[in-house]
Amino acid sequence: MNIAQEVDARGMNCPLPILKVKKAIATVGEGELIKLIATDPGSVKDMQAFCSQTGNELVESNEEGGAYVFLVRKH
Amino acid sequence: MSVASEVMTALPDHLQPDAMDAWLEKKLDEKLAEREAAKTPSLAIIATKGTLDMAYPPFILGSTATALGWDVSIFFTFYGLELLKKDLDLEVSPLGNPAMPMKMPFGPEWFKAINWKIPNAVQGIVPGFEVFATGMMKKTLRNKGVASIAELREMTIEAGGRLVACQMTVDLFGYDMDDFIPEVKDWIGAASFLPTAAKSDVSLFI
Numbered sequence: 001m002n003i004a005q006e007v008d009a010r011g012m013n014c015p016l017p018i019l020k021v022k023k024a025i026a027t028v029g030e031g032e033l034i035k036l037i038a039t040d041p042g043s044v045k046d047m048q049a050f051c052s053q054t055g056n057e058l059v060e061s062n063e064e065g066g067a068y069v070f071l072v073r074k075h
Numbered sequence: 076m077s078v079a080s081e082v083m084t085a086l087p088d089h090l091q092p093d094a095m096d097a098w099l100e101k102k103l104d105e106k107l108a109e110r111e112a113a114k115t116p117s118l119a120i121i122a123t124k125g126t127l128d129m130a131y132p133p134f135i136l137g138s139t140a141t142a143l144g145w146d147v148s149i150f151f152t153f154y155g156l157e158l159l160k161k162d163l164d165l166e167v168s169p170l171g172n173p174a175m176p177m178k179m180p181f182g183p184e185w186f187k188a189i190n191w192k193i194p195n196a197v198q199g200i201v202p203g204f205e206v207f208a209t210g211m212m213k214k215t216l217r218n219k220g221v222a223s224i225a226e227l228r229e230m231t232i233e234a235g236g237r238l239v240a241c242q243m244t245v246d247l248f249g250y251d252m253d254d255f256i257p258e259v260k261d262w263i264g265a266a267s268f269l270p271t272a273a274k275s276d277v278s279l280f281i
Binding site for chain 1: 116135138139141142143144219220221222227230234
């Protein structure tokens with residue numbers, strides 16, 4: 001799995017994780033993957049909403065070692 | 076038989092009035108769903124408050140909506156103009172604000188959990204209480220990793236959010252235009268903003 005960019009939003013609260021992901025998505029190409037690491041529990045629902053609203057694909061949404069890890073594919 | 080009813084019976088089945096009505100219903104639903112799916116949602120906010128706590132709703136909603144790909148317009152009026160200053164110096168006052176939690180942002184966890192209910196009489200008398208409360212609020216926001224207003228404002232603008240402001244308020248309170256950020260798209264009045272608000276999907280008064 002080739003991750004084009006990793007966004008570390010640990011310690012940041014709503015709406016920063018989403019804003020950071022949006023910025024990162026704008027810089028990568030179609031079909032590329034972005035990884036987001038966040039500690040904000042609200043980011044789980046936020047990422048679902050972000051992907052359904054923007055048409056990007058939420059490939060993975062996991063909890064790892066006290067943080068939430070997401071993989072988004074740009075469409 | 077009249078000419079009309081003769082023509083009707085001569086029409087093929089799918090062109091009969093009932094069939095045509097059913098077809099129109101179906102087509103209309105399809106077309107409306109298509110338009111709905113292709114539409115870009117829009118948000119219009121009228122921001123009227125200038126305190127630190129009330130600065131958050133317009134910028135969090137605005138920046139998040141832009142992140143979701145929405146069209147965002149925010150009209151700043153009255154005290155909302157404070158949010159457009161180059162030098163943001165926003166304060167917060169707990170006076171008369173019984174809903175504001177007064178928790179100390181330092182010390183051990185059990186200490187931080189205490190909500191200090193300070194009576195209005197004390198808040199009103201103690202000099203510098205607002206400064207203290209503002210300082211505590213800022214520290215709390217920082218501790219919890221919440222973005223600053225300046226940061227949220229910048230992100231909203233960067234993502235294409237349209238910030239417009241009330242010209243009348245400038246005249247009313249004697250503001251100097253140089254005090255405001257240059258990114259304000261337009262200085263307008265209510266009549267100019269209302270049409271935008273009318274067309275928006277979500278229209279908020281903050």
